[in-house]
Amino acid sequence: HLQESGPGLVRPSETLSLTCTVSGDSISNYYWSWVRQPPGKGLEWVAYVYYAGTTKYNPSLKRRVAISVDTFNHQVSLQMSSVTAADTAVYYCATYTSSSYFDNWGQGALVTV
Amino acid sequence: SYMLTQAPSVSVAPGQTARLTCGGNNIGGKSVHWYQQKPGQAPVLVVYDDSKRPSGIPERFSGSNSGNTATLTISRVEAGDEADYSCQVWQSDDDHHVVFGGGTKLTVL
Numbered sequence: 212h213l214q215e216s217g218p219g220l221v222r223p224s225e226t227l228s229l230t231c232t233v234s235g236d237s238i239s240n241y242y243w244s245w246v247r248q249p250p251g252k253g254l255e256w257v258a259y260v261y262y263a264g265t266t267k268y269n270p271s272l273k274r275r276v277a278i279s280v281d282t283f284n285h286q287v288s289l290q291m292s293s294v295t296a297a298d299t300a301v302y303y304c305a306t307y308t309s310s311s312y313f314d315n316w317g318q319g320a321l322v323t324v
Numbered sequence: 325s326y327m328l329t330q331a332p333s334v335s336v337a338p339g340q341t342a343r344l345t346c347g348g349n350n351i352g353g354k355s356v357h358w359y360q361q362k363p364g365q366a367p368v369l370v371v372y373d374d375s376k377r378p379s380g381i382p383e384r385f386s387g388s389n390s391g392n393t394a395t396l397t398i399s400r401v402e403a404g405d406e407a408d409y410s411c412q413v414w415q416s417d418d419d420h421h422v423v424f425g426g427g428t429k430l431t432v433l
Contacts, residue, residue, distance in 0.1 A: 244422075246367075254359070254367065254410050256422035270325070270419045303366055310373060311414035311422070312357035316366035 212236075213304045213317035221324050227294050229320060231287040231304030238262055242307040243280055243287040247300040248319075255300075259307045260287065294324045326415040328425035335431040342398040344428045346411030349392060354413045356394040358387060361408045361427075370409075371396060398430070406432045 217229035231243065244259035258268045258278040268276055277290045287304060304317040329347040336342040346356060356374050359367035369378050371387040374394065384399045398405055411425040 246424075253426040254361075254412075254424040256424065259422075267421065269421055307422075311355060312369060312372045312412065313359070313367070314369050314372075314378065316368070319366055 213306070213315065215302060215304050215317045215320035217302075217320055217322065219321060219323060221294055221298075221322060223295055223324055224293055227289075227291040227298065227322055227324075229289045229302055229304075229322070231289075231317060233285045233287065238280065238282050238285050238287075242309070243278075244305050244307040244313065245278060245287075245289045246303045246305055246313065246316075247298075248303070249297075249300045257289065257291075257302075296324050298322070299324045325419070326413075326417055326423050328411055328413065328423055330409075330411060330425040330428045332426070333429045333431065335433055336401050337433045338401055338403060340401055342401050342405070342430055344396045344398075344409050344430065346394040346396070346425050347392055348394075348413065351392055351394050351413065352390045354389075354415075356387065356389050357412045358385075358396045359410045359412065360405075361410065362406075367410065401430075401432055403432050406430055 212234045214232045221227045239262045242259045245257040260266045260278045260280045275292045301319040303319045305313040306315040358371040360370045361367040374389040375387040386397045408427045410427040415423045
């Protein structure tokens, strides 16, 4: 089970911070990812992190995004700096398999800039 | 950068077959995954690795991939299949990253 949390409203130019809490499964041996969806639009991959710390970012967002994993607290975090209205979206936490697909998703968290 | 092209909408009558396409340069050389998303809900994986179904997904959902087009086929369409469907690949041609198509809205008439 994946549960996203964070402030629903962020001011322009500030930093967006989201947390995904993992329950019912080990955080180890998985890739953890963030995918976002602006209102009325398609899905956009943001980043993923391996439990051991390896990260990968969407090239279009790389400069502003940081993803991390806290194995002790079973949490995956996302920070996005210098946000604008274009960053308004539902942000989903999802498990990303080594075969390159997303097999389990959280319910999503709406963030409005 | 690599792009996936999907038709914005497809309509089909109940009981008929829906074919949703995902176009991309030499997409046949990549593994394609499909997600179903109903309004207000998170996406659900319905096909992975071109044609495999996760447990719990009906056999009515099938996939194929060749050349520049991948296809999700839904047989004997039901009202409950009405949703947005998005394709996805791992793009490794240049800067490696995940790419989603823009999604197709399936309407059951």
